[in-house]
Amino acid sequence: MRYRGLIQSLVARDLKARYRGSVLGFFWSFVNPLLLLLVYSFVFSTVMPNTTVGIQPYALFMFCGILPWTWFTASLSEATNSLITGGNLIKKVLFPAEILPIVSVLANMVNFFLGLLILVPGLIYFHKLHLSFNLLWFPVTVLVQLVLTLALGLMLSALTVHFRDIRDLLFNILTLWFFATPIIYSWQQDNVRKYKHLFDLNPFTHLAISYQETLFYGPVGHWKWLLSLGAASVVLFLAGYWLFDRLRDSFAEAV
Amino acid sequence: MTPAIELLNVSKIYRRYGGRQFATLKSALLQRSILRTLRPSETFSALTDVSFTVPKGCTYGVIGPNGSGKSTALKLVAGITKPTTGTVRVEGRISALIELGAGFHPEISGRENVFINGIMLGLTKRQIHERFDEIVEFAELTEFIDAPVKTYSSGMYMRLGFAVAIHVDPDVLLVDEVLAVGDEAFTHKCLDKFSEFRRRGKTILLVTHSLGLVERFCDEALWLDAGVARSHGDPKRVVSEYLMSVEASEEHLMETTTARAVAAADEGVQPPPSEPDATRPPENMFHATEGRWGAREVEIVDVTLLDGDGKPGFIFHSGEPMSIQLKVRAAQPNDEVVFGIGIFSAEGVCCYGTNTFLEEMNPARLAGDAEATFAIEGLDLVEGTYKLDVAVHKRDGAPYDYHRLLYTFRVKSRTHDVGIYRPRHHWTFSPNLQFPAGRDDD
Numbered sequence: 001m002r003y004r005g006l007i008q009s010l011v012a013r014d015l016k017a018r019y020r021g022s023v024l025g026f027f028w029s030f031v032n033p034l035l036l037l038l039v040y041s042f043v044f045s046t047v048m049p050n051t052t053v054g055i056q057p058y059a060l061f062m063f064c065g066i067l068p069w070t071w072f073t074a075s076l077s078e079a080t081n082s083l084i085t086g087g088n089l090i091k092k093v094l095f096p097a098e099i100l101p102i103v104s105v106l107a108n109m110v111n112f113f114l115g116l117l118i119l120v121p122g123l124i125y126f127h128k129l130h131l132s133f134n135l136l137w138f139p140v141t142v143l144v145q146l147v148l149t150l151a152l153g154l155m156l157s158a159l160t161v162h163f164r165d166i167r168d169l170l171f172n173i174l175t176l177w178f179f180a181t182p183i184i185y186s187w188q189q190d191n192v193r194k195y196k197h198l199f200d201l202n203p204f205t206h207l208a209i210s211y212q213e214t215l216f217y218g219p220v221g222h223w224k225w226l227l228s229l230g231a232a233s234v235v236l237f238l239a240g241y242w243l244f245d246r247l248r249d250s251f252a253e254a255v
Numbered sequence: 256m257t258p259a260i261e262l263l264n265v266s267k268i269y270r271r272y273g274g275r276q277f278a279t280l281k282s283a284l285l286q287r288s289i290l291r292t293l294r295p296s297e298t299f300s301a302l303t304d305v306s307f308t309v310p311k312g313c314t315y316g317v318i319g320p321n322g323s324g325k326s327t328a329l330k331l332v333a334g335i336t337k338p339t340t341g342t343v344r345v346e347g348r349i350s351a352l353i354e355l356g357a358g359f360h361p362e363i364s365g366r367e368n369v370f371i372n373g374i375m376l377g378l379t380k381r382q383i384h385e386r387f388d389e390i391v392e393f394a395e396l397t398e399f400i401d402a403p404v405k406t407y408s409s410g411m412y413m414r415l416g417f418a419v420a421i422h423v424d425p426d427v428l429l430v431d432e433v434l435a436v437g438d439e440a441f442t443h444k445c446l447d448k449f450s451e452f453r454r455r456g457k458t459i460l461l462v463t464h465s466l467g468l469v470e471r472f473c474d475e476a477l478w479l480d481a482g483v484a485r486s487h488g489d490p491k492r493v494v495s496e497y498l499m500s501v502e503a504s505e506e507h508l509m510e511t512t513t514a515r516a517v518a519a520a521d522e523g524v525q526p527p528p529s530e531p532d533a534t535r536p537p538e539n540m541f542h543a544t545e546g547r548w549g550a551r552e553v554e555i556v557d558v559t560l561l562d563g564d565g566k567p568g569f570i571f572h573s574g575e576p577m578s579i580q581l582k583v584r585a586a587q588p589n590d591e592v593v594f595g596i597g598i599f600s601a602e603g604v605c606c607y608g609t610n611t612f613l614e615e616m617n618p619a620r621l622a623g624d625a626e627a628t629f630a631i632e633g634l635d636l637v638e639g640t641y642k643l644d645v646a647v648h649k650r651d652g653a654p655y656d657y658h659r660l661l662y663t664f665r666v667k668s669r670t671h672d673v674g675i676y677r678p679r680h681h682w683t684f685s686p687n688l689q690f691p692a693g694r695d696d697d
Contacts, residue, residue, distance in 0.1 A: 006374045013371055017362040020403070091335065092354030093375060252336045253269060 003099055007106065010099065014107040029114040033070060037063055040184060055186055060122050064215045065183030065208045067119060068141075071112035072149055072204065073174045078104035079153030080160045080170055087255035097251050098244055101157040105149050109142075123215060130218070137220045141210040144230040148203060151237035158244040161254050183208050203229055257346065259427055259458035260309040260332055265341035267302040267327050267482075301327040302482045304341070309475070311346070312456040314449075316473035316490055318466060318497055324482040325462045329353060329431050332460060347426025347458075350376060355416030361405035365396060368404050369419055376423045386422045393444070394418035414441060421448055428452055431462045446472075466494045502570050502667065509569030509663050516661040520547035545642075545661055549654035553589055553621065553647045557582040560643075560664055571634050573668035573677060578630040583647055583656075588622040592655075596629050597644035598636075599660060606636065606675050612650050635677045638668040 019026055041059035055061045079101035083090065086100045160166045181204045182192060192199065199205045206225040213220045220226075302324045309315040317325050330336045331343050333351040358375045359368045369390055373383040383390075391400050394414040396407075404412065421428075430449075449472070452459060463469060469476050469490050476490035478497045486496050559567045563576040571577045579596060595610030611617065611627075643662035648654040668677075 005380060009371045009374050009380075013360055013363055013367065016367070017360050020362040088354065088357045089375070092357040093335070093351070095358075095375060249337050252330075 003096055007099055007103055010103045011106045011110065014103060015110060029111050030118055033067060033115045034118065036066060040066070044184060057126055060126060061186070061212065061216050062184055063119050063122070064212045067112055067115045068145060068207060068211055069178065069181070069183055069204070070115070071108050072145065074111070075105040075108040075149045076152055076156060076174065077170060078108065080156040080167055083157045083161050083251060084255060090251050090255055097248060098154060101153040102150060105146070105153050109146065134214060134218070134220055137210060137214045137223060141207060141214065141226060144226060144233055145207050147230065147237050148233040151233055151240040154240035154244045158247045161247070161251055177204065181205055181208050257311060258308040259311045259313070259346050260460060261344040262331070263306050263342045265302055265305050265331060265338045265343060266300065267331060267336065268298045268300050268339040270298050300482055305479070305484045307477055307484065307487060309458055309460060311458055313475060314453055314459040314461065314473045316469035316476040317460065317462045317479060318464070318469055318476060318494065319479035323479040325479055326431055328479065329429050329460065329462050333429055345427060348377065349427045349429060350420050350423040350425035351429040352417060352420050353429065353431045355413045355420065359404050359412065359416065362403055364402060365400040365404055365407070365415055369415070372416070372419045373423070376420060378423060390418045390422050393422070417445065425457070427458045427460065429460045432464065466498070470494050505665060506568060506570045509665055512663045513569070513661065516545055520545065520658065520661055546659045547657065547661065549656040551656055552587065553583055553585045553592060553655035555581055555645060555647060555656045555658060556584050558645055558658065558662055560662065569664045571664060571666050573636060573638065573666050574633050576630070576632055577634045578628050579643065579645065580626060580628045581645055582624065582626050584624050585621045588620060590620050591649050592618050592621045593648050593650055594627045595646040595648060599642045599644065600675055601640045601642070604675065606641070633679065634666060635679060636666045637672050637674055637677050638666055640665050
C-alpha cells in the first residue's frame with residue numbers, strides 16, 4: 001500500500017502523543033485494563049459470585065474478552081471522530097482521508113497487543129495456555145476483528161462528518177453491545193444458551209468466543225462461525241470503503 | 256510547451272451550511288437518501304467558469320479582494336477540493352503552502368513533526384533524513400527542534416511548516432499568502448527560495464494581496480473578482496486594472512459616507528434643539544464632532560469635490576489638482592459673507608484652514624444663489640482619508656451655515672511616505688552615488 005510509511009508514522013505519533021505529559025506514560029496501556037479487570041472481577045466474583053460459577057479463574061476469563069472489546073470500542077469511537085479532529089489535514093493538505101480512521105484502529109490494535117503482555121503471563125501461570133495448533137486461531141481471530149473494525153470505522157467516520165449525532169448514538173450503542181456480548185458472562189451458561197439464536201446475530205459474540213476458546217477453554221469449536229464472520233467482514237469492508245469513497249469529496253467542505 | 260496547470264471552465268459551488276442541514280439522521284435514513292440529501296439546497300458559487308493555464312516554469316500571480324475565490328482556486332489546483340464542473344489538470348508533484356504546519360501535532364517534538372509532515376507531503380523517511388538539517392536551519396529552529404511543538408510561538412510554527420513544505424522539492428509550488436509568516440529577514444529568505452525555484456524552472460502559483468510582489472515577481476497575473484476572472488496577462492496591466500476597480504469601490508464608499516453624514520446633520524438641525532447647539536458652534540472647535548449648525552441666513556446647498564479635469568469625485572491623487580466647490584443661497588441679500596474651508600486628517604488634526612476674511616476678500620453683497628470654489632493646484636498631502644469643514648459665516652465668526660467634518664475624501668499615493676503634508680520636493684545627489692540602471696520610477 002502506497003501510504004504504509006505515512007500510516008506507520010501516524011500510528012507511532014498517536015501512541016507517543018497519547019501519553020506524552022503523563023507521569024506513567026506508556027504504562028497506562030497496562031494500568032487501564034488492569035484497573036478495569038479489578039473492578040469487574042470484584043463485582044462478579046465477590047459481589048455476585050453466583051453468576052460466574054464454574055469459570056475459574058474468572059478474572060482471566062473475562063480478560064480474554066475485555067481486551068479485544070476495548071480495542072473494538074476505542075477504535076470505533078476514535079475513528080468516528082477522526083475526520084472531524086483531523087479536519088485541518090483534510091481541508092488544508094492533500095491527504096488521503098481514509099488514513100485517519102485506519103490509524104485510529106491500528107493505534108488501538110497496538111494497545112491491544114500491549115495488553116496481551118499482561119494476559120499471557122496470567123494464562124501461563126494458571127496453565128491455560130498450551131502450545132498447540134490451536135493457538136494458530138488467535139491471529140486469524142485478530143485479523144477478522146481488524147477487518148470488521150476497519151469496515152465499521154470507515155463507515156462511521158464518513159457518516160459522522162454529515163451526521164454528528166452518530167457520536168452520541170455510538171456511545172450508547174456500544175454500552176448496550178457490551179452487555180449483549182458474552183464477555184463478562186460465559187456463553188456456556190444455560191440462560192445464555194436459551195437465546196443462542198439472538199446471540200449468534202451479534203458479530204462480536206463470535207469473536208469473543210473465539211478468543212475465549214483459543215486462550216482459555218482449549219480446543220476451538222467455533223471456527224466455522226469465525227470464518228463466516230471473516231467473509232462477511234470483508235464484504236462489509238468493501239461496502240464501507242465504497243461508502244467512504246462516495247462521500248470523500250464532501251469531507252473538505254463539510255468538516 | 257505543455258502547461259503545468261490548466262483550468263478549463265472551472266466552477267465551484269459550495270453549499271451553504273445554514274440552520275437546516277440535515278433534519279436528522281433518522282429522516283435521511285427513512286427517506287433512504289443519504290446521498291441525495293447530501294446534495295446542496297442553498298448554494299454559493301465561489302468560482303464561475305474560470306479558465307487559465309500556467310505554462311511550465313511560469314510564476315503566476317492571483318490577486319483579488321477577499322472572498323473573490325483565490326483560495327478556492329488554489330485548493331482546486333492542489334486537489335484538496337474537486338471542481339463542481341470543468342476540469343483541473345496539474346502536471347508534476349505539487350506542494351501547497353496553504354496552511355503551514357497543518358499536520359503538526361502539538362504534543363510531540365519539532366523533530367518528529369518534521370518527519371511526519373514530510374511524509375504527509377510525499378517524502379520518504381530517507382529523503383527527510385537527508386534534508387533534515389537543511390530544513391531545521393532554514394526554519395532557524397536548531398535549538399528548539401526537540402521541544403514539543405505546542406511550546407513554539409506562532410512564528411516558529413509557521414517557519415517550520417514553511418521550511419518542510421519548501422524542501423519537498425515540488426514541480427509546482429502553490430503559495431497562499433504565506434510570506435507574512437516571519438520577520439523581515441525570514442521573508443527575504445523565502446523570496447530568495449522562490450527565486451531559486453524560478454531559476455530551476457519550477458512553476459509557482461502565488462495568491463497574494465501584495466500587489467508589489469506580483470508586479471515584481473510574476474510573469475503573468477490573474478485578477479479574480481467574486482469568482483469571475485476579470486482580467487489576466489501582464490502583471491503590471493492586471494494590477495493597475497485591479498487598482499482602478501478598488502479605487503472605484505472606495506469612491507463609492509466615500510460617497511455613501513458623505514451622503515450619510517450630510518443627511519444625518521440635516522435631520523439633527525430641525526427642529527433647532529436647545530439654545531446653543533443649533534445656531535452656535537460648540538465650545539471647543541477642535542474637539543467638535545461632525546455636525547451642522549448655523550442660523551441659515553445663508554445656506555450651503557451643495558458641496559462638490561472636483562479633480563483636475565473638473566470631474567466630481569472622492570478619490571484624489573497626491574500632488575494633483577483638486578477643488579472644492581460651494582453652492583450657497585442667501586435667503587435675503589446679505590453684505591457680510593465669509594467662506595471658510597478646513598481640511599482635517601482622519602485623526603482629527605487640522606491640516607489647513609482658511610477663509611476669505613483672513614485672505615482679505617470680502618464680498619460686498621450676496622443675493623440669491625452663488626458659487627465659491629477653493630482650488631488647490633497640487634494636493635500635497637500624504638496618502639490617507641481626510642475630512643472637510645466648510646462654512647459661511649459673518650466676519651466675527653458667527654455662522655450662517657457650518658458643515659463640520661461632513662465630507663470625506665481620500666488621497667492616494669504610490670509613495671508610502673508619512674506625516675500629513677508632502678512638500679514639493681526632489682532629491683539631488685553627488686555624482687559618485689550610483690543607482691541601479693534600468694529602474695524606471697513610476
